[in-house]
Amino acid sequence: xxxxxxxxxxxxxxxxxxxxxxxxxxxxxxxxxxxxxxxxxxxxxxxxxxxxxxxxxxxxxxxxxxxxxxxxxxxxxxxxxxxxxxxxxxxxxxxxxxxxxxxxxxxxxxxxxxxxxxxxxxxxxxxxxxxxxxxxxxxxxxxxxxxxxxxxxxxxxxxxxxxxxxxxxxxxxxxxxxxxxxxxxxxxxxxxxxxxxxxxxxxxxxxxxxxxxxxxxxxxxxxxxxxxxxxxxxxxxxxxxxxxxxxxxxxxxxxxxxxxxxxxxxxxxxxxxxxxxxxxxxxxxxxxxxxxxxxxxxxxxxxxxxxxxxxxxxxxxxxxxxxxxxxxxxxxxxxxxxxxxxxxxxxxxx
Amino acid sequence: xxxxxxxxxxxxxxxxxxxxxxxxxxxxxxxxxxxxxxxxxxxxxxxxxxxxxxxxxxxxxxxxxxxxxxxxxxxxxxxxxxxxxxxxxxxxxxxxxxxxxxxxxxxxxxxxxxxxxxxxxxxxxxxxxxxxxxxxxxxxxxxxxxxxxxxxxxxxxxxxxxxxxxxxxxxxxxxxxxxxxxxxxxxxxxxxxxxxxxxxxxxxxxxxxxxxxxxxxxxxxxxxxxxxxxxxxxxxxxxxxxxxxxxxxxxxxxxxxxxxxxxxxxxxxxxxxxxxxxxxxxxxxxxxxxxxxxxxxxxxxxxxxxxxxxxxxxxxxxxxxxxxxxxxxxxxxxxxxxxxxxxxxxxxxxxxxxxxxxxxxxxxxxxxxxxxxxxxxxxxxxxxxxxxxxxxxxxxxxxxxxxxxxxxxxxxxxxxxxxxxxxxxxxxxxxxxxxxxxxxxxxxxxxxxxxxxxxxxxxxxxxxxxxxxxxxxxxxxxxxxxxxxxxxxxxxxxxxxxxxxxxxxxxxxxxxxxxxxxxxxxxxxxxxxxxxxxxxxxxxxxxxxxxxxxxxxxxxxxxxxxxxxxxxxxxxxxxxxxxxxxxxxxxxxxxxxxxxxxxxxxxxxx
Numbered sequence: 001x002x003x004x005x006x007x008x009x010x011x012x013x014x015x016x017x018x019x020x021x022x023x024x025x026x027x028x029x030x031x032x033x034x035x036x037x038x039x040x041x042x043x044x045x046x047x048x049x050x051x052x053x054x055x056x057x058x059x060x061x062x063x064x065x066x067x068x069x070x071x072x073x074x075x076x077x078x079x080x081x082x083x084x085x086x087x088x089x090x091x092x093x094x095x096x097x098x099x100x101x102x103x104x105x106x107x108x109x110x111x112x113x114x115x116x117x118x119x120x121x122x123x124x125x126x127x128x129x130x131x132x133x134x135x136x137x138x139x140x141x142x143x144x145x146x147x148x149x150x151x152x153x154x155x156x157x158x159x160x161x162x163x164x165x166x167x168x169x170x171x172x173x174x175x176x177x178x179x180x181x182x183x184x185x186x187x188x189x190x191x192x193x194x195x196x197x198x199x200x201x202x203x204x205x206x207x208x209x210x211x212x213x214x215x216x217x218x219x220x221x222x223x224x225x226x227x228x229x230x231x232x233x234x235x236x237x238x239x240x241x242x243x244x245x246x247x248x249x250x251x252x253x254x255x256x257x258x259x260x261x262x263x264x265x266x267x268x269x270x271x272x273x274x275x276x277x278x279x280x281x282x283x284x285x286x287x288x289x290x291x292x293x294x295x296x297x298x299x300x301x302x303x304x305x306x307x308x309x310x311x312x313x314x315x316x317x318x319x320x321x322x323x324x325x326x327x328x329x330x331x332x333x334x335x336x337x338x339x340x341x342x343x344x345x346x347x348x349x350x
Numbered sequence: 351x352x353x354x355x356x357x358x359x360x361x362x363x364x365x366x367x368x369x370x371x372x373x374x375x376x377x378x379x380x381x382x383x384x385x386x387x388x389x390x391x392x393x394x395x396x397x398x399x400x401x402x403x404x405x406x407x408x409x410x411x412x413x414x415x416x417x418x419x420x421x422x423x424x425x426x427x428x429x430x431x432x433x434x435x436x437x438x439x440x441x442x443x444x445x446x447x448x449x450x451x452x453x454x455x456x457x458x459x460x461x462x463x464x465x466x467x468x469x470x471x472x473x474x475x476x477x478x479x480x481x482x483x484x485x486x487x488x489x490x491x492x493x494x495x496x497x498x499x500x501x502x503x504x505x506x507x508x509x510x511x512x513x514x515x516x517x518x519x520x521x522x523x524x525x526x527x528x529x530x531x532x533x534x535x536x537x538x539x540x541x542x543x544x545x546x547x548x549x550x551x552x553x554x555x556x557x558x559x560x561x562x563x564x565x566x567x568x569x570x571x572x573x574x575x576x577x578x579x580x581x582x583x584x585x586x587x588x589x590x591x592x593x594x595x596x597x598x599x600x601x602x603x604x605x606x607x608x609x610x611x612x613x614x615x616x617x618x619x620x621x622x623x624x625x626x627x628x629x630x631x632x633x634x635x636x637x638x639x640x641x642x643x644x645x646x647x648x649x650x651x652x653x654x655x656x657x658x659x660x661x662x663x664x665x666x667x668x669x670x671x672x673x674x675x676x677x678x679x680x681x682x683x684x685x686x687x688x689x690x691x692x693x694x695x696x697x698x699x700x701x702x703x704x705x706x707x708x709x710x711x712x713x714x715x716x717x718x719x720x721x722x723x724x725x726x727x728x729x730x731x732x733x734x735x736x737x738x739x740x741x742x743x744x745x746x747x748x749x750x751x752x753x754x755x756x757x758x759x760x761x762x763x764x765x766x767x768x769x770x771x772x773x774x775x776x777x778x779x780x781x782x783x784x785x786x787x788x789x790x791x792x793x794x795x796x797x798x799x800x801x802x803x804x805x806x807x808x809x810x811x812x813x814x815x816x817x818x819x820x821x822x823x824x825x826x827x828x829x830x831x832x833x834x835x836x837x838x839x840x841x842x843x844x845x846x847x848x849x850x851x852x853x854x855x856x857x858x859x860x861x862x863x864x865x866x867x868x869x870x871x872x873x874x875x876x877x878x879x880x881x882x883x884x885x886x887x888x889x890x891x892x893x894x895x896x897x898x899x900x901x902x903x904x905x906x907x908x909x910x911x912x913x914x915x916x917x918x919x920x921x922x923x924x925x926x927x928x929x930x931x932x933x934x935x936x937x938x939x940x941x942x943x944x945x946x947x948x949x950x951x952x953x954x955x956x
Contacts, residue, residue, distance in 0.1 A: 055792065056792075057788075057789055057790070057791060057792045057793070057796060058789055060633075060788045060789075061798075072798070073798055073810075077796065078792070078793060078796050079788070079796055080786070080787075080788035080789075080796050080797065080798075080799070081796075081797075081798040081799065082629070082632060082798075082799045082800075083798060083799065083800040083801070083802065084625070084655070084801070085651055085652065085655050085801055088621060088622070088625050088651075088652065090622070090625075091580070091617065091621065091622040091623075091624075091626050091628075091629065092625050092626075092628055092629035092632070093629060094580070094615060094622070094625070094626045094629060095578060095580060095625065095626035095627055095628060095629025095630035095631070095632070095633070095637060096629035096630060096632060096633040096788070097629075098577075098578045098613040098615065098626065098629075098630050098635070098637075099577070099578055099629070099630040099631075099633035099634055099635035099637070100633050100634070100635075100787075100788070100789065102789070103788055103789050120618055120619065120622075121618065121621075121622055121625075123618075124617070124618040124622065128615070316613075316615070317613070320610075320613055320614065320615065321608070321609050321610055322609060322610055322611075322612070322613045323604055323607070323609045323610060324607065324609060325611075327577040327578060327611065327612070327613060327630075327635050328577070328630075328633055328634035328635040328787065330577065330611055332575055332753065332754050334611065335575035335577065335602070335611060336572075336573050336574075336575055336748070336754075337572065337601045338748060338750055339747060339748040339749065339750050341601065342569070342573065342746055342747060342748050343745075343747070345569070345746075346559050346745045346746060349559035349560055349561045349745075350385075350558075350559055350560070
């Protein structure tokens with residue numbers, strides 16, 4: 001059951017450059033547990049879409065099955081949403097994107113939906129660099145079925161069930177880096193000031209943008225021995241830096257000369273400025289990003305923020321060379337070759 | 351010994367090694383028969399293998415126009431030493447055994463009831479063809495040349511075909527023509543008057559084409575305006591999407607940009623393939639995929655989603671022999687029940703059963719209209735025999751006045767004009783709601799599509815009567831479908847006859863021929879060729895009018911019979927199964943024998 005919010009809008013609410021207020025990006029009231037990290041991410045999505053800005057009806061919400069996949073009901077009620085079957089959202093998103101390349105595809109998935117049942121589809125949508133934002137609400141456990149470990153639970157991490165997880169975990173960021181994602185970032189649902197700019201940058205990049213957000217499950221996996229608890233993540237997270245996103249055509253007034261800031265220009269002319277903690281880090285270097293993840297992992301540190309960004313403007317459409325027009329907008333007269341062409345073709349079969 | 355003699359009525363079996371270049375030579379032969387105006391039906395009987403295993407190509411020539419497989423060979427062109435014995439033994443008495451006499455036949459090849467025709471193919475090639483790399487390939491053309499003489503076909507139709515085939519590379523036509531003439535001349539000199547089979551020019555094929563069903567399906571998709579195909583390669587469906595690729599390159603490339611008005615994505619598996627179709631169709635594009643049995647099994651989950659969330663999906667199932675991996679290169683009609691009820695929960699899907707390339711094209715076009723009108727999956731049930739073999743067919747044609755039926759999709763202007771709207775409200779009483787596509791309107795028409803239970807406005811619900819109402823509305827839609835699917839084809843031999851036959855797809859040509867055989871035996875059998883599921887009233891009426899109805903199909907378990915029993919409320923004893931499931935196309939002989947055997951036992955009721 002989802003609950004409707006009152007439709008009333010205060011007339012003095014501020015609006016963004018497209019004339020929408022923040023409330024125009026909201027959805028139904030959440031039915032998740034109080035304190036769930038996922039609700040913070042939903043709010044960050046609303047904020048990012050409002051700030052960027054993007055028109056709500058130009059966003060398509062995609063999800064699979066699980067607690068995370070319910071959240072698209074809780075934001076952007078003016079957007080179409082598609083709650084697919086478990087682990088298969090990437091295929092639906094791929095088809096939808098093939099039909100209309102002009103919309104913003106915002107996928108929301110969980111760690112079970114992505115790293116277990118959906119790992120196959122996840123890897124292939126990354127390989128094809130589908131132009132979409134893929135947000136993983138990563139809590140290391142299955143909520144709706146009452147707290148089983150998922151494939152992103154760290155080895156030895158212990159949920160409310162009380163048994164340390166005996167299996168190796170899958171690092172979705174590292175995997176995505178290996179197989180061609182254009183943008184890879186890790187966030188934490190407890191750090192909104194970092195998450196909103198990450199989401200805005202992800203939405204501005206063309207190609208596959210993964211934002212893996214550690215999002216503690218307050219009910220089943222927020223224990224003292226869990227590596228996905230609020231406390232553990234706060235104690236062990238280390239950011240690659242802070243970032244600014246300057247949209248296209250906006251005059252760049254700040255001059256970063258200190259050497260610790262890296263700028264990356266996106267295909268649409270937006271610029272990401274990353275103010276780095278480690279001046280030597282290059283966020284356009286895929287191998288360095290993998291190394292950084294590995295070395296932090298070895299020290300039990302969680303590296304957050306932008307890990308990699310390479311927006312060369314190439315996505316699935318460019319790979320398969322489809323028309324620049326949305327395919328769903330092309331009419332019969334432009335698709336059907338007609339009878340004369342068919343009659344001529346038939347000569348080859350006589 | 352009595353030699354088989356016939357004009358325009360024979361079966362010639364080519365026994366080859368796969369990967370040896372025989373396919374194009376055999377195809378050249380079949381096409382020559384077609385171009386002489388004589389009905390011909392070639393069947394590939396091939397292994398699931400790339401190179402080195404036995405493969406057969408069985409060409410039936412029938413001036414009467416019987417295009418089903420006949421069975422039995424009047425002549426074998428035995429150019430595969432691995433199967434020489436088998437091919438020799440299986441030749442019909444009075445038949446002709448054509449072999450490469452470069453090496454003598456083994457001594458135990460002692461049949462006295464066959465005529466042996468030796469042509470030293472290898473020797474001729476070694477002697478006459480300078481380029482050693484071409485010898486193997488041209489050996490196949492040499493035997494075609496010899497056949498041209500033996501069957502009295504002349505060389506003209508072959509040389510014309512070769513020139514046409516190599517129009518863009520004329521330098522390749524000449525060595526082929528030379529090889530053809532070598533075979534023709536040798537046979538003329540050494541085997542004159544030996545063969546009693548002949549193929550004489552007629553005009554039975556005027557206006558017709560010869561084409562495989564998979565190409566026709568692909569063309570249907572192009573003409574129907576499909577723009578998205580997600581797919582995973584699987585025999586025997588692969589060539590559907592490969593042909594779609596070829597034809598969209600030709601007909602859908604934007605001249606200025608070189609970009610294509612179609613997106614074809616080779617998926618990681620069949621689950622993803624149909625998921626892409628669902629996503630694209632949901633977003634307003636015409637989308638399809640093609641698969642075979644194992645893929646259909648994998649697609650079950652998503653078919654249930656498309657049924658319940660009401661998304662147009664066009665799925666082609668080119669059936670092969672199951673279960674499991676089965677025989678990937680052999681034919682069957684054995685996915686009927688899986689397709690009709692694919693997925694868990696209460697589901698049912700519209701099925702179409704094409705029986706010719708022309709019908710493949712038409713059903714693909716109609717299938718897109720039906721899927722979008724009904725907002726539900728439509729599955730085209732082809733099979734390997736139709737999909738991968740060449741069939742003589744009426745030419746494909748398109749009515750330029752025809753408009754696509756995109757179904758109930760609301761535009762921004764429609765939404766402006768609506769006071770209220772709910773995705774799954776049945777405002778027209780046909781069980782079909784109005785859908786919207788993402789991005790249509792800034793503030794109206796958005797909804798949340800889900801495979802979980804939903805109310806009329808697409809919101810999640812577990813309220814019992816609301817769920818039940820939705821499921822019952824889908825039944826209303828099913829009745830709408832019943833009124834829209836193509837009707838069956840009925841042929842009434844005798845209005846008073848109490849014997850009927852029901853069949854579909856590639857069983858049709860053999861069944862029609864079998865009915866002629868039965869007619870000659872004194873039995874008038876009326877028949878009905880099913881073209882779609884759900885069954886229309888016409889089908890149950892036909893069964894009601896007859897006391898015994900033979901249900902002819904290519905599977906072990908009588909799946910269509912079961913579907914008729916389940917959906918048609920017909921007494922089980924009335925429907926008599928006539929089955930053929932060895933993986934080779936069904937034959938008229940097998941059908942007529944089964945029916946003749948069953949008839950005396952049922953005399954009391956006839």
